[in-house]
Amino acid sequence: MLRALDHLEEWLIAFLMGTATLIIFVAVLQRYAAGTALLYPLVGHLDFSWAQELCIIMFVWMAKFGAAYGVRTGIHVGVDVVINRLDPQWRAKLIVFGLLAGALFTGIVATMGGHFVMENGAHYAFLHAFGLPTGDLYEGPITPDMEAPTWVVYSAIPLGSALMCFRFLQVCVGFIRTGELPHHDHGHVEGLEEDTTDPQRAAQDINWFEMSDNLHPKDAKDDKGDHQGEKRP
Template identity: 60%
Template sequence: MKFLDHLEEWFIAFLMGAATLVIFVAVVHRYLSGLAIPGLQDWLITLNTSWAQELTIYMFVWMAKFGAAYGVRTGIHVGVDVLINRLNTPWRNKFVIFGLLAGATFTGIVGTLGASFVWELSHTSSTSEVLELPMWMVYSAVPLGSYLMCFRFLQVTWAFIKTGDLPKHDHSHVEGLEEEIHGAKA
């Protein structure tokens, strides 16, 4: 279960690294193709990197869906709680639980509608324009990201019911740094 605790970070980090590499290769290819170097220029022009833009767009869509789940888990997801925080504790807690369960319900519905759409799409021959990927693979980001976000809402709700605490993102905290500092002192 420890792996699930950081699923979003690993997946987003992988996609960011891969997207950076793909864009870097495409830019270098484009630049070098413009140089009048006999043989090299001819060879580079035969290589097609038009797929790079489409692939990175799809990667960013996946990053956005999984990033939203990360935001719920860590407490950095957008929320308007100015009025709720002014309520007395029992009422505040009820509204917080209602809001979290509403988020879980909404993302569960979006996940289910997305899964239905992906299922229907998987029975067609629809493919992406350049990469010619089956479109159901591209749109799978919607149900997978939404279900993960629903799961994270339920996790936060359960933790709030047990402890009364919501995840708070500390911008000054760097995870793993304490262990490194303590290891250096030892």
């Protein structure tokens, strides 16, 4: 179940990013092509006035669900200098407190965002879709270019925040069980393996900015020649 949710999250982010990029690319090409006398008869009748608004909406959705993805994979920036200097017992307690605080905050945002979306036209839309009486419920505004219900756009807030709240709780449970947090290596390229057979290449792969104690950069004398069993001069 969790693996399916992870894949759905990744596919949604990739789809939103790729589709928005493609729409912007096509819209820019159409705009410049329509400015030429040769191509205007072919593309001048195409209307891409909706492209900018749609791409903004897609990037908002991508950002909200990307934030939840960041919690799961540990790519959010965090200042942990003070926490790393504490005793392991206090460090663990503060980490759990921070994760629960993040879950509480995003849970509140999701709850209030859901209420806002329902009051902004979602309640009316759901009742109308099932043929139920809507009474005096607010139908809600629409976007200026696409004329789409704004509650659909704003739904990214409760949905993304709820997923982010779940990710905070998921990471918190995992930390309590294993004592480890998700960590993302920004220097690692997926699918690219380090070559440890070439001494020169292996020496180049040493990260001299790595912090051996999470506080101070590693000195040359700290390298024990992990790649070839020799100390680097």
